[in-house]
Amino acid sequence: MASSALGGLLVIRRCCIALLVGANAVLVALLVAAPGSAHAASVFYSVRWDLDRNVRYYFDPPVPDAFRPEINDGFDTWSDLVDGHAPNFNPGGEEQLSDPFGCEGTTGIFYRNLANDDYGNALAVTTGCADYTQSNLIKFKMVFDSHPSLGPGIDWYVGDGNVPDNRWDLQSIATHEAGHAAGSYGGGHHGHFLGATLCSGSDRQTLCVGSADSVGTKYLRTLEEHDLHTLEDAYETSCPPLCKAAPH
Numbered sequence: 001m002a003s004s005a006l007g008g009l010l011v012i013r014r015c016c017i018a019l020l021v022g023a024n025a026v027l028v029a030l031l032v033a034a035p036g037s038a039h040a041a042s043v044f045y046s047v048r049w050d051l052d053r054n055v056r057y058y059f060d061p062p063v064p065d066a067f068r069p070e071i072n073d074g075f076d077t078w079s080d081l082v083d084g085h086a087p088n089f090n091p092g093g094e095e096q097l098s099d100p101f102g103c104e105g106t107t108g109i110f111y112r113n114l115a116n117d118d119y120g121n122a123l124a125v126t127t128g129c130a131d132y133t134q135s136n137l138i139k140f141k142m143v144f145d146s147h148p149s150l151g152p153g154i155d156w157y158v159g160d161g162n163v164p165d166n167r168w169d170l171q172s173i174a175t176h177e178a179g180h181a182a183g184s185y186g187g188g189h190h191g192h193f194l195g196a197t198l199c200s201g202s203d204r205q206t207l208c209v210g211s212a213d214s215v216g217t218k219y220l221r222t223l224e225e226h227d228l229h230t231l232e233d234a235y236e237t238s239c240p241p242l243c244k245a246a247p248h
């Protein structure tokens with residue numbers, strides 16, 4: 001994760017899900033000892049949206065039309081949880097966006113060749129922007145890779161059905177990234193869960209670190225126990241003093 005001040009006002013936090021087809025097994029093996037139970041909101045959601053926020057996002061024109069409903073599905077999965085205290089994400093249509101990895105301009109979704117942006121192994125990158133003085137999130141940028149290939153035949157699957165072999169499920173990756181947009185950027189895991197217990201099999205946590213064995217699956221479309229309890233802690237019990245309740 002990269003953090004920096006921008007104009008003295010903003011903190012930039014980035015997160016990506018990586019393909020890491022060759023290296024991921026090593027990475028997971030090295031980090032498998034990470035505890036599965038210590039998912040403090042103060043670590044995973046060290047910056048948060050104000051309670052009860054409506055967060056509108058826009059699509060940069062290059063985002064293919066067919067991608068947009070799948071990306072919206074990913075956001076819908078996270079929207080308005082924790083009795084509505086967690087952010088409610090709403091698509092606002094198409095708009096010319098700027099600064100895909102920074103905090104200038106409007107919250108939105110980009111479509112770029114991430115290899116040309118020095119994110120060669122990433123399927124998507126989400127950057128959160130926080131108010132530097134109050135540590136509350138105010139916008140995000142999310143970039144989907146236009147060339148998600150680490151070998152012949154690997155591409156996006158864009159749809160709601162079963163995912164063919166050698167395709168990355170766009171809805172799954174969008175759901176994962178929407179969890180970062182909700183505020184899961186923090187800690188040494190970059191907002192990711194680690195370890196074989198939480199991150200293997202079809203019911204793995206959506207916010208698990210990227211793994212090559214989810215290619216050809218829709219494992220990440222649904223939120224699981226640890227995705228949910230961490231979000232609940234962030235936007236309910238543990239929220240003060242970081243979060244400010246909106247007036248009712």
Ligand SMILES: [Zn+2]
Pocket residue numbers: 015016017176177180192209210
């Ligand atoms: Zn991630």
Ligand SMILES: [Zn+2]
Pocket residue numbers: 036037038039225226229230
């Ligand atoms: Zn947990």
